Amino acid sequence: MLDWKNPPRLFIPGPVKVNEDVLQQLARPTLGHRGKEYAQLHAKTTDMLKKALFTEQNVFLFTSSGSGGWEASIRNCVAPDETVLCTCCGAFSDKWADVAKSCGKNVEVLKVDWGKPITSEMIDEKLSTGKYAGITLIHNETSTGLTNPVYEISEMMKEKYPDVLVFVDSVSAMVGLPLHFDELGWDVAFASVQKAFAIPPGLAVAAVSNRALEKSKNVAGRGYYFDFQQFAKRNEMNQTPTTPAIPHIMALNYQCEKLLAEGMENVWERHKKMGDFVRSWAKEKFGLFCDEGYASNTLTAVKNTRGINVAETINAIGAKHNTIFGNGYGKLKEQTFRIAHMGDITLDDLKELLTWIDDEIG
Ligand SMILES: Cc1ncc(COP(=O)(O)O)c(C=O)c1O
Structure with a gap:
């Protein structure tokens, strides 16, 4: 049963985290x-x-x-x-x-x-x-x-x-x-x-x-x-x-x-910083699904180059940290996974999530 006082932290590409x-x-x-x-x-x-x-x-x-x-x-x-x-x-x-x-x-x-x-x-x-x-x-x-x-x-x-x-x-x-x-x-x-x-x-x-x-x-x-x-x-x-x-x-x-x-230029820059951060992790640990020059600053589709079981990893992080990120969409399920970095998600949120994924995949 969902604990409403402790809802899951969302890193799926929508709906995303909503602040109190x-x-x-x-x-x-x-x-x-x-x-x-x-x-x-x-x-x-x-x-x-x-x-x-x-x-x-x-x-x-x-x-x-x-x-x-x-x-x-x-x-x-x-x-x-x-x-x-x-x-x-x-x-x-x-x-x-x-x-x-x-x-x-x-x-x-x-x-x-x-x-x-x-x-x-x-x-x-x-x-x-x-x-x-x-x-x-x-x-x-x-x-x-x-x-x-x-x-x-x-x-x-x-x-x-x-x-x-x-x-x-x-x-x-x-x-x-x-x-x-x-x-x-x-x-x-x-x-x-x-x-x-x-x-x-x-x-x-x-x-x-x-x-x-x-x-x-x-x-x-x-x-x-x-x-x-x-x-x-x-x-x-x-x-x-x-x-x-x-x-x-x-x-x-x-x-x-x-x-x-905040100013729209600053908002876009904040998204770019989050995008750069997740991309650099993705490139070191896996790969990017799309051509890098077109990679998005609101979400990253990570190419599952290591053949991890994406659904199991998502479930494990859900169970341990009450946090979910996205499996690949449609035909890209398991071949990719997706991490949102938009809206009120912060760099600190992302650092935490990526550490947990690292811990999980070893
Ligand atoms: C690019 C894009 N277009 C359209 C949609 C459909 O939007 P909604 O689910 O709000 O109807 C989505 C949903 O994720 C989307 O990502």
Whole structure:
């Protein structure tokens, strides 16, 4: 039976560790979502998110997990007669292509081997056909521990294909890795809060460009729950279309205050330090799964070069230290294991975990 006073320490790549002060935000008295207190909370939170994401455009709060962003971007911004190019480099980017198909869209896929990045050259080659209205990009592929070269890709897109819309899954990147939404020229970028925001799951954040919003007006079949037009209309009143996860928004407001007080450059640098630390251990003891130049600063996928029994190691550390890290995802189970270093996880936390793994593997 779970001891609630002594919950497991989480190093899985989401949900990640949540600090006690953040949990307390979720326990505050609730508000009516059409009242002025909520409007103040909404306004303040979305203003801070705009600063954190370097945008002066729109920020929406979805009461959903990150997967909602997959559906929201596709359903709002890809018309029935258009084709979207889905770039796939791991389990989550693959899944997004499936979601786009399940939304009834025309989808073409650009696939690379897991552990390899999507490059601007590959996208350029595809887009030069002139077939695509939009592309999906994953900022950070959580299954392989890889960060795509999104700045390079975006520069190329802005120069050569300014009319193609760019949809970005930033689920395990947002606020942990650099993201200058307006400068990148992105149209939708979304994340769930159980990753680098370090809040329990239940809410997603999306930055949406003015042109994506404009486009969605004429896209048929954009559905009800994630309809950008409804979100924009309600945002003007500092509300959401349906009853939002208010406790999560209180926690998000609190976390945004801390992020901005620290400064986004410092936040990203803190993540880089944790990434460097875990990577140097991984390279000494095992190997990295993805190409090192693209290794993520929010999580590391360690290549199991020593053939340890990953599940048994996770169980043993769970039993001895009440701590869990991630096995490989999907087909990478046992071939890799994953350690999150994002949000409110600290270097000291990581030092402790890596010592325990060392003790376990001998
Ligand atoms: C990159 C990425 N995209 C999407 C998802 C799905 O997010 P959620 O589980 O919040 O729906 C995840 C979950 O881990 C993810 O890592």
